Amino acid sequence: MKRIAVIGAGKWGSALAFALGQNPENEVVITSRHPRDVPNFVDLETALQREYLVMAIPAQQVGAWLKEHFRYRDQKVLVAAKGIEASTGRFLNEIFAPYVPDQNIAFLSGPSFAAEVIQGLPTALVVSSADAQTAMGFAEAFPEFIRTYSDDDIAGAEVCGSYKNVIAIAAGICAGLKLGNNAAAALISRGLIEMRRFGLAYGARDETFLGLSGAGDLFLTASSVLSRNYRVGLGLAEGKAKEQIVEELGEVAEGIGTAYALHGIAQRSGVYLPIATEVYEILEGKAPRESLNDLLTR
Ligand SMILES: NC(=O)C1=CN([C@@H]2O[C@H](COP(=O)(O)OP(=O)(O)OC[C@H]3O[C@@H](n4cnc5c(N)ncnc54)[C@H](OP(=O)(O)O)[C@@H]3O)[C@@H](O)[C@H]2O)C=CC1
Numbered sequence: 001m002k003r004i005a006v007i008g009a010g011k012w013g014s015a016l017a018f019a020l021g022q023n024p025e026n027e028v029v030i031t032s033r034h035p036r037d038v039p040n041f042v043d044l045e046t047a048l049q050r051e052y053l054v055m056a057i058p059a060q061q062v063g064a065w066l067k068e069h070f071r072y073r074d075q076k077v078l079v080a081a082k083g084i085e086a087s088t089g090r091f092l093n094e095i096f097a098p099y100v101p102d103q104n105i106a107f108l109s110g111p112s113f114a115a116e117v118i119q120g121l122p123t124a125l126v127v128s129s130a131d132a133q134t135a136m137g138f139a140e141a142f143p144e145f146i147r148t149y150s151d152d153d154i155a156g157a158e159v160c161g162s163y164k165n166v167i168a169i170a171a172g173i174c175a176g177l178k179l180g181n182n183a184a185a186a187l188i189s190r191g192l193i194e195m196r197r198f199g200l201a202y203g204a205r206d207e208t209f210l211g212l213s214g215a216g217d218l219f220l221t222a223s224s225v226l227s228r229n230y231r232v233g234l235g236l237a238e239g240k241a242k243e244q245i246v247e248e249l250g251e252v253a254e255g256i257g258t259a260y261a262l263h264g265i266a267q268r269s270g271v272y273l274p275i276a277t278e279v280y281e282i283l284e285g286k287a288p289r290e291s292l293n294d295l296l297t298r
């Protein structure tokens with residue numbers, strides 16, 4: 001029996017608690033900042049006593065949360081967020097490194113809209129860890145309707161999971177501007193090449209970009225209105241400011257913070273990230289059509 005606590009009762013945390021609860025080998029509880037009337041809700045202190053923790057707090061908030069609340073007691077930790085910290089450019093493995101030893105942490109990636117997982121619809125995901133047993137421990141915890149693979153490509157999982165959100169914003173802009181199916185396919189394939197180039201420099205493994213974490217999650221997120229990031233792009237194409245879009249969305253869209261993080265990294269290192277840079281510029285107020293023109297004529 002695996003005793004699992006999910007931390008963060010947003011869309012993804014709730015869907016993961018549901019999915020993991022479908023495996024009779026698990027006993028699952030969930031916690032969040034405010035008491036919630038949901039099954040198996042516990043307070044944070046009780047949750048932190050569990051041997052397996054699933055962290056579903058967004059990338060922009062988790063650093064401050066760890067500093068204030070986290071007490072490490074030899075738990076195994078699965079990080080379920082997808083993003084890069086905007087203020088520092090840190091990846092999630094860097095944010096968690098001072099708190100959890102490498103052998104006890106894993107990262108979840110792959111195509112997984114919470115709205116589908118919570119209905120029990122099938123998908124396939126990847127659990128990445130430096131330690132094969134830790135990866136397997138989490139991979140085996142998933143129910144039958146979620147096929148899991150395990151590997152040790154943490155850099156690949158992180159780059160793909162975060163970068164695809166920025167490309168999804170670009171794809172939403174493309175759809176909002178009614179540029180057509182050809183343009184959408186061109187954007188997604190150039191986006192895949194861009195995130196691969198960036199990821200290889202971070203030590204990601206090449207094959208990850210064609211797998212579930214890379215192409216799988218990118219194709220999903222960059223082609224569906226179920227994606228919050230894609231909907232951010234639709235809003236930007238309408239000329240809305242990001243503040244209004246975020247308020248109307250009422251949920252996290254990690255691509256925004258990640259676009260700022262990538263912009264910072266690009267400025268510091270000189271790495272060439274044309275699509276991510278245009279998304280950043282549009283978030284800062286540049287007209288989407290001007291960006292399109294710049295991308296086509298660069
Ligand atoms: N939704 C999806 O389909 C998927 C999402 N993800 C990723 O999972 C992560 C979470 O997304 P999702 O659950 O959808 O987002 P939601 O907006 O639905 O929920 C966000 C969650 O984070 C918690 N939270 C927000 N701010 C803080 C804070 N300052 N301190 C502690 N907790 C905080 C909220 O807390 P509280 O409960 O206390 O209000 C809530 O539980 C993101 O990185 C996202 O990219 C990954 C795969 C799929």
Ligand SMILES: O=C(CO)COP(=O)(O)O
Nearest residue numbers: 110111112113227228229
């Ligand atoms: O990561 C996701 C699906 O795999 C969810 O994407 P959004 O955050 O854009 O909704």
